[in-house]
Amino acid sequence: MKRTVSKRQAVRQALLLVSLLLFPITLYYFSPALILQGGSEGIVTGSAISFALMFLASLLVGRLWCGWACPGGALGEVCTAVNPRAVRGRRLDWIKWAIWLPWISLLAFLVIRAGGYQRVDPLYMTAGGVSVVDAQGYIVYYGVVGLFFILSVAVGRRAGCHTFCWMAPFMILGRKLRNVFAWPSLRLQSDPQRCSDCMTCTQNCAMSLDVNAMVKAGAMEHSECILCGKCVDGCPSKAIQYVFRAGK
Ligand code: SF4
Numbered sequence: 611m612k613r614t615v616s617k618r619q620a621v622r623q624a625l626l627l628v629s630l631l632l633f634p635i636t637l638y639y640f641s642p643a644l645i646l647q648g649g650s651e652g653i654v655t656g657s658a659i660s661f662a663l664m665f666l667a668s669l670l671v672g673r674l675w676c677g678w679a680c681p682g683g684a685l686g687e688v689c690t691a692v693n694p695r696a697v698r699g700r701r702l703d704w705i706k707w708a709i710w711l712p713w714i715s716l717l718a719f720l721v722i723r724a725g726g727y728q729r730v731d732p733l734y735m736t737a738g739g740v741s742v743v744d745a746q747g748y749i750v751y752y753g754v755v756g757l758f759f760i761l762s763v764a765v766g767r768r769a770g771c772h773t774f775c776w777m778a779p780f781m782i783l784g785r786k787l788r789n790v791f792a793w794p795s796l797r798l799q800s801d802p803q804r805c806s807d808c809m810t811c812t813q814n815c816a817m818s819l820d821v822n823a824m825v826k827a828g829a830m831e832h833s834e835c836i837l838c839g840k841c842v843d844g845c846p847s848k849a850i851q852y853v854f855r856a857g858k
């Protein structure tokens with residue numbers, strides 16, 4: 611039988627699956643609530659460290675985390691088996707900023723009120739590094755998983771990434787900064803001459819982008835692109851490539 615998933619995409623899906631399976635352990639390292647609680651006590655929590663690392667990584671590799679390792683994104687992709695519909699309408703992408711800006715402002719307020727950060731505790735509120743160990747942990751876990759699940763099933767492909775993900779803005783900002791300075795980084799590059807307008811890339815894009823139009827315009831930079839590489843690996847004409855180079 612013909613193999614329909616490239617090796618790279620098989621590796622990516624395996625990594626996402628592992629991340630999803632580890633989510634009960636890692637949940638609190640991505641918590642938007644514990645960073646506030648820790649900030650109010652002057653403590654740099656595990657999630658504060660994770661978000662800072664995501665921002666720093668995005669300066670070189672954009673939103674690679676979202677495409678290859680995020681447990682929320684993994685759940686979103688699993689849900690495409692139920693609802694593979696594309697999420698059209700870029701207005702949805704702004705919802706996460708309406709959530710993120712008040713949230714990050716509240717964090718800044720709490721940290722300032724606490725007199726600044728005084729201590730680092732990567733394992734804050736975990737039990738020896740494990741997040742979900744009791745009933746309260748399970749309530750939080752199923753709340754987060756349920757939100758990603760319901761949105762993906764009701765709205766479409768990776769809907770949580772578009773609408774409420776509190777981690778994505780860190781990486782979008784990092785990538786915008788990278789673009790301002792145009793230093794070398796991982797990105798997509800297209801060759802419009804090769805494109806045969808088969809539309810496979812647009813149909814398969816994990817973030818429902820009009821990849822064909824991006825290819826034709828020779829403009830592959832998009833704040834919602836997660837560098838999953840589905841368009842790279844699915845293009846029959848090899849019109850899209852990963853490159854590591856300087857540029858906007
Ligand atoms: S998959 Fe390749 S050939 Fe098809 S529309 Fe996209 S870039 Fe063009």
Ligand code: SF4
Pocket residue numbers: 798814815816817818819821834835836837838839840841842
């Ligand atoms: S444009 Fe390509 S790499 Fe970016 S999200 Fe869509 S399929 Fe993935």
